[in-house]
Amino acid sequence: MKNKVNIAIIGGGIIGLYTAYELAKRGVENIAVYEKNYIGSGSTFRCGTGIRQQFGDEANIKMMKRSVEKWSTVGEEINFPPLKMAKTGYLFLLYSEKEVEQYKKNVALQNSLGVPSKIITPEEAQEIVPGLDISEVVAASWNPTDGKANPFLAVYGLSKALKKMGVEINEYTEVKEIKVKDGAVEGVKTEKGDVKADIVLNAANAWAKIFNEKLGVKIPIEPYKHQGIVTEPFKVGEIKPMVVSFKHGGAYLTQKPNGGIIGGIALKYGPTWDITPTYEFLREVAKNFSKIIPALKYITIIRQWGGYYAETPDHNATIGKINEIEGYYLSAGFSGHGFMLAPAAAEGMAELITKGSSSLPLDFYDPYRFERGELREHAIQMG
Ligand SMILES: Cc1cc2nc3c(=O)[nH]c(=O)nc-3n(C[C@H](O)[C@H](O)[C@H](O)COP(=O)(O)OP(=O)(O)OC[C@H]3O[C@@H](n4cnc5c(N)ncnc54)[C@H](O)[C@@H]3O)c2cc1C
Structure with missing residues (x-):
């Protein structure tokens, strides 16, 4: 040294x-x-591997647009091709007119900064993720150039x-x-x-x-405890984008190349240095994930972990x-x-x-x- x-x-x-x-x-x-x-x-x-440009303010959208450009090329740049962002999109499910109005504003701002997001119908959302329960979905916000990378x-x-x-x-x-x-x-x-x-x-x-x-x-x-889970493999390729539902506990979930589902919900503890996984989180994930995609109730969660979000106000x-x-x-x-x-x-x-x-x-x-x-x-x- x-x-x-x-x-x-x-x-x-x-x-x-x-x-x-x-x-x-x-x-x-x-x-x-x-x-x-x-x-x-x-x-x-x-x-949770997620990479998105769907933010609601100019600075984060601009920064994320630049980040996506860089995530897309860094693997080649460092001569390590396995590192490649998968542009599988982010799909925000919207369940009320109020949410739709807010996301229309976000999409207009994102479009003005060159991010090709759009508001789509529940049926279009279901074409992207066939297993979705769209019975209560009013619309969705979709950007195909968002995605994920392997940390x-x-x-x-x-x-x-x-x-x-x-x-x-x-x-x-x-x-x-x-x-x-x-x-x-x-x-x-x-x-x-x-x-x-x-x-x-x-x-x-x-x-x-x-x-x-x-x-x-x-x-x-301040350090806050947030948690994540991964499941046994589900039908490979069934859930390509990151699916987000604020109605369902702030759930976010997507599928890894091997078919396992990775994601979490908005349940946080803290400020704390303790990152022990909790049963409460496990139960809420299972409940909310299977409301968004009912077939997930038959899938086993194989791992759960805690980690920090370093949060500012x-x-x-x-x-x-x-x-x-x-x-x-x-x-x-x-x-x-x-x-x-x-x-x-x-x-x-x-x-x-x-x-x-x-x-x-x-x-x-x-x-x-x-x-x-x-x-x-x-x-x-x-x-
Ligand atoms: C459950 C969960 C899901 C998440 N999902 C996403 C997601 O989908 N997309 C996304 O963008 N972000 C996500 N995040 C957040 C993301 O993980 C963090 O924002 C990001 O990893 C922060 O990177 P970092 O390098 O700042 O921190 P870290 O990866 O925490 O690196 C900081 C390092 O500093 C080291 N360190 C601390 N003190 C010392 C010391 N005294 N001396 C030497 N080393 C020290 C630590 O050991 C640590 O390795 C998620 C986080 C969690 C917990």
Whole structure:
């Protein structure tokens, strides 16, 4: 392990790794990533795989449009073709005129920004997912260019590319402290020794607040327990898109290539550090999933897990420079949509670090908006 680097990144999840990649791509040398466990072991390997541009505000739509472009090409770019976004769409089922009105507005905004979403009839929704119960569905919001990607392949592919680019990835290396002298970062203290660094990026997701608090930086990011499940294989290819129903406990579900259903519902606990799976979640998932697609009541759930959403009060991330400490940057608080946002968030952060500004709408994610009382519109959140 080097004892001096240019940029020290805390956290080997999708945000830390993707940002390291965007920095290395721009010619930044001497980057190191520190991960207290194994890479991906935080929220990234526990995510529901979903990638969507169907948000209700301009910044998230623009960021997600950019992310989808990048998710579509990153596999080829890093010479790891198995990493490929599957453009299988997101299908929001709408059960009331009020919901339809809101989604019409969202679709108009999405279309104005180049996202080809549209409102479709219940019958059209059933053509896309044949097993749907559409007896109470009024309409659906559908975007065929949304989809999903495999977080395991993303982490594996990126880490392989990073090693080739000379980035040091230190697993099982906990950062104990960010060292600061005269108002500027000096480096990090790890369990394996001290490392000098000009820049420190906090990409520690749920744990980001621990570093901020120690440094007296007040940015509201809290760990909440959310859970996911996977089932035994169902008819392969039957549920291609991510199907979402806010009426049914905020359920989201899709099918993996092997036929297993992956998804969850909007049942959260916290703030808490406890991510033990709960029976309440299991029962509610089973009940709500089988209302959306009745045949699912015959399918067995084979695994359930808990993980963190690092949530902010408006469910939007905090991406930016920390003013109190020279050289300290933060990219955390993705509130349940950090996997999908990672490519654009990483590009934005890499531009910010190397050029001092970004072409992407990073102002929206300004970490100081809470202090100023300028909360954003709540981002549409799954789970
Ligand atoms: C059930 C569930 C479903 C989800 N579904 C989706 C989805 O469909 N789509 C989507 O976009 N997002 C989804 N998410 C959210 C997504 O998983 C996260 O937003 C994303 O993984 C955040 O990435 P990250 O790199 O910031 O965090 P993490 O992957 O948590 O990485 C942070 C890393 O920092 C490390 N770390 C912490 N402290 C230290 C320290 N002191 N020293 C060194 N390392 C440290 C941790 O071990 C961890 O590996 C879901 C999350 C859950 C829990």
